[in-house]
Amino acid sequence: MIPLKVIRQEPDRIRAALADKGESPALVESILEQDRAVRALLGEVEGLKAQRNTVSQEIGRQKRAGSDAAENIAAMAALADRVKALDKRLQEQQAALELDLLQVPNAPHPSTPAGSTAADNRAVSSWGEVTQPGPEAKDQHDLLVDLALVDFAAGARITGQGFPLYTGRGAKLERALLNFMLDLQTAEHGYLEVLPPLLASRASTLTTGQLPKLEEDMYRVGQDDLFLIPTAEVPLTNLHRGQVLEEAALPLKYVAASACFRREAGSYGKDTRGLLRVHQFNKVELVKFVHPDHSYDELESLREDAETVLRRLGLPYRVVELCRGDLSFAAAKCYDLELHAPVTGRWLEVSSCSNFEAFQTRRGHIRFRRSDTGKLDYPHTLNGSGVATPRLLAALLENGQQPDGSVRLPAALQSYFGAEVIEPL
RNA sequence: GGAGAGGUGGCUGAGCGGCUGAAAGCGCCCGCCUGCUAAGCGGGUAUAGGGUUUAUAGCUCUAUCGAGGGUUCGAAUCCCUCCCUCUCCGCCA
Numbered sequence: 001m002i003p004l005k006v007i008r009q010e011p012d013r014i015r016a017a018l019a020d021k022g023e024s025p026a027l028v029e030s031i032l033e034q035d036r037a038v039r040a041l042l043g044e045v046e047g048l049k050a051q052r053n054t055v056s057q058e059i060g061r062q063k064r065a066g067s068d069a070a071e072n073i074a075a076m077a078a079l080a081d082r083v084k085a086l087d088k089r090l091q092e093q094q095a096a097l098e099l100d101l102l103q104v105p106n107a108p109h110p111s112t113p114a115g116s117t118a119a120d121n122r123a124v125s126s127w128g129e130v131t132q133p134g135p136e137a138k139d140q141h142d143l144l145v146d147l148a149l150v151d152f153a154a155g156a157r158i159t160g161q162g163f164p165l166y167t168g169r170g171a172k173l174e175r176a177l178l179n180f181m182l183d184l185q186t187a188e189h190g191y192l193e194v195l196p197p198l199l200a201s202r203a204s205t206l207t208t209g210q211l212p213k214l215e216e217d218m219y220r221v222g223q224d225d226l227f228l229i230p231t232a233e234v235p236l237t238n239l240h241r242g243q244v245l246e247e248a249a250l251p252l253k254y255v256a257a258s259a260c261f262r263r264e265a266g267s268y269g270k271d272t273r274g275l276l277r278v279h280q281f282n283k284v285e286l287v288k289f290v291h292p293d294h295s296y297d298e299l300e301s302l303r304e305d306a307e308t309v310l311r312r313l314g315l316p317y318r319v320v321e322l323c324r325g326d327l328s329f330a331a332a333k334c335y336d337l338e339l340h341a342p343v344t345g346r347w348l349e350v351s352s353c354s355n356f357e358a359f360q361t362r363r364g365h366i367r368f369r370r371s372d373t374g375k376l377d378y379p380h381t382l383n384g385s386g387v388a389t390p391r392l393l394a395a396l397l398e399n400g401q402q403p404d405g406s407v408r409l410p411a412a413l414q415s416y417f418g419a420e421v422i423e424p425l
Numbered sequence: 426g427g428a429g430a431g432g433u434g435g436c437u438g439a440g441c442g443g444c445u446g447a448a449a450g451c452g453c454c455c456g457c458c459u460g461c462u463a464a465g466c467g468g469g470u471a472u473a474g475g476g477u478u479u480a481u482a483g484c485u486c487u488a489u490c491g492a493g494g495g496u497u498c499g500a501a502u503c504c505c506u507c508c509c510u511c512u513c514c515g516c517c518a
Contacts, residue, residue, distance in 0.1 A: 004474095005481095042475055046487045053487090056499040060443035069498080076498035244435055369435070374454070375481090376435095376472075 001362045002104045004097075007031055017107035020324035022116060027103060034097040041093060045086040052079055102212055106359040108324040109296075109333040115323030122323065124335065127307070128316030131342050137401060139343040140394035141274030147397075147407065147422055149173065150275070161272070162264070162279035164390070169422055173409075174282065176416035177389050178257045181284040181309055185386055189305045191255035191286060196235030198259060199226040204238040207364035209330030209356075216265045228261035233383045236287035237360055245368040250379060251290040251298060255386065257282060275390035276348065283388040284309075287381065289366070295355050295380035296333070303335050303353045306386040310350075312412040315395055316340040318347060332357045337387065339395035348391035353384030 007014050007028060015025035055072050062069040113122040144150040149170025155163040166174050185191040205211045205227050210218060219228040229235060236254045245252065260283050271277035286305060290298040303319070310317045322334040331354040338347035358378035361367065367376045400407040405424035414420050 039475065042487080046475065049488085050486055052498075057443070059498055063443080073498045080498070246435090369453090371453095373481095374470085 001101060001359060002107065003362065004031070004035060004101065007101075007104070008035065013107065014104065017105065020108050020114075021105045021327060021329070022325050023105060027100060031097065031100045031104070034093065034100060038090065038093050038097055041086060041090040045083060045090055048079060048083050048086065052076055052083065099212075102206070102363075105329045106209075106327075106332050106356060108327055109355070109357075112327065112333050113321060113323045116325030117323075118326050120323035121320040121326060121336070124319040124321050126316070126318035127311060128314065128340075130316050130340050131399060133342045133398070134403060136403065137343045137398070139274070140276070140341060140398055143397040143401060143407065144170065144274055144393075146405070146424070148425060149393075149397075149422075152274075160279075162277070164275060164278055164280075173393065173413075173417055173422070174389060176413055176418075177392060178282060178284060180312075180413055180416045181386055182255060182257055184309060184312065185255040185284065185286060185305060189253070189308070191253040191305075194236060194239070194254050194256045196229075196232055196239075196256050196258060198229055198235075198261075199224075200229050200234045200238065201226060204234055204241065207241055208234050208237050208360055209328075209363070210234065213329060217263055219261045219263060229258065230262050231260050231283065231383075231385075232256040232258040232285035233287060236285060237381055237383070238364060240289065240366050241364040243366060244376065245289065245366065245379060247291070247368050247371055250368065251288050254287045255284060256287075257284045260388075275394050276344070278390055281388060281390045284386045285383060286386045287383040289361075289379045289381055291368075292358065292377060292380045295357060295382065298380075299333065299335075299353065299355045299382055302382050302384045303337075306337055306351045306353055306384045309387050310337060310339065313392075313396065313410045314412075315392075315399055315410075317350075322352075328352075328354065330354075330356050330359050332359070335384075337385075339391060341391075341395045341398045343398045344394070348395055350387040350391045350395070351385035354382065356381045356383075 002014060002017075011028050011032065015028050018025045018027055055076050059069045059072050059076070062072070113120060115121070138146065145152070147169070148167060151165045151167050154167075155165035158165065182193060186193050199221060202211060202225060205218065210227070210230060218230055220226070221228070227234075235258075236256055239254065240252070259280055261280050264277060264279060267277065275281075286302060288298055288302060307317070307319070317337055317339045320336050320338065322331075322336060327334055334352055334354040336349050337351040337353070338349050341348050357380045360381045361378040366379065366381075368379050369375070370377045396410070397407050400409060402408055402421075407422040409417055409420060409422065
């Protein structure tokens with residue numbers, strides 16, 4: 001959330017940020033206007049309350065002294081009604097303002113490239129050798145099906161399209177990937193492993209920024225008004241909602257493997273083949289709460305932590321920095337990691353590493369006390385996938401397939417999987 | 426699902442209609458004291474918003490004792506609803 005004070009002081013900057021993210025800058029006008037209305041009411045009602053407080057104290061003194069307070073009591077009874085009516089109007093006005101404030105996206109960091117679509121994203125780096133597929137090479141879908149790693153039809157039978165069922169070696173490979181990534185992040189990068197709830201409350205999804213705008217993208221359990229998490233970012237970030245953290249404890253680093261649920265509303269018909277876009281998938285997520293003075297250094301190190309996964313697996317990838325228009329609602333800066341899938345012929349996004357600055361911690365009232373000023377301040381939150389498995393698996397298979405139809409697994413994975421090669425049936 | 430207990434500042438924990446933004450302790454900050462450390466002594470220390478202001482300094486007003494309603498001139502304190510935590514019972518992987 002962008003503080004009201006900032007919108008008042010730098011309306012042009014916020015208008016620009018809205019435009020950058022493809023939203024109407026008119027929201028700023030609406031907010032400023034509502035802010036004026038709130039402040040006018042506030043002045044009025046607070047004056048009346050001040051009067052009420054002083055006279056009420058006077059009544060207390062009169063009663064204790066045994067003198068007659070009837071006149072004051074009658075006057076305050078009349079005033080109480082006015083206060084109540086004004087308070088109601090004030091509350092409504094403040095609620096309206098709050099609603100608008102929650103719609104304001106985070107402002108892009110000045111270093112982020114200008115642009116509106118993915119075509120404007122900036123190439124940062126690449127790693128590994130992009131391979132040319134042989135004439136007989138299969139794409140991820142056919143490999144998954146022919147090697148009997150995933151039974152798409154069974155998943156569809158149970159739930160519907162986009163809910164893959166991993167079978168046999170596929171299930172074990174999925175487990176191997178998750179274990180490998182968790183072990184790497186906990187043992188080598190110092191993250192604390194967490195196994196979080198998969199349902200989150202309205203308050204939690206509001207903190208991370210899925211609500212209020214992206215409600216349609218989540219699965220909702222209406223009976224209890226809970227949401228299936230679209231990413232473990234939601235539970236991990238909300239782990240400290242409403243708390244005051246110890247400055248010395250920063251950075252706090254958490255990692256979780258979890259199922260993620262996304263309705264992918266509006267993207268029907270896109271990428272339906274194989275594992276490129278599914279409604280339920282597994283992901284290892286990294287979340288850090290960091291001191292605001294070093295959050296951009298922490299973003300680089302988070303990205304390194306995620307990249308390490310791909311390097312250990314020997315898979316060619318590239319890093320792109322998202323342009324302003326491609327940034328998510330809550331992000332100030334974001335790097336995507338994309339694996340190369342030689343047969344599909346595309347770069348597959350497997351991780352987004354973002355700095356949200358104080359956007360989420362403000363919404364979630366997550367704070368820490370600064371030793372330099374003695375004041376409360378908001379830590380910055382960062383998160384990144386490390387990484388999501390469906391496209392990882394897709395790239396792994398396409399890159400590892402051999403002319404005989406088998407798939408050679410990266411050395412890092414072999415002990416987890418228990419074999420070096422997935423043989424054809 | 427049933428019964429009971431409870432939710433107060435960074436933490437522990439008093440208060441149970443006005444003198445309480447809130448005792449006391451811990452923690453933290455400043456100072457004093459003592460070869461150093463430990464201990465001791467004195468003082469300070471909530472958050473948000475409005476107004477004033479060059480000011481994120483001061484001053485001042487308002488709000489906040491889980492959330493929301495109500496009673497009252499006045500609510501942390503009384504009443505109602507909800508949420509959460511704990512204990513016991515039931516059910517269950």
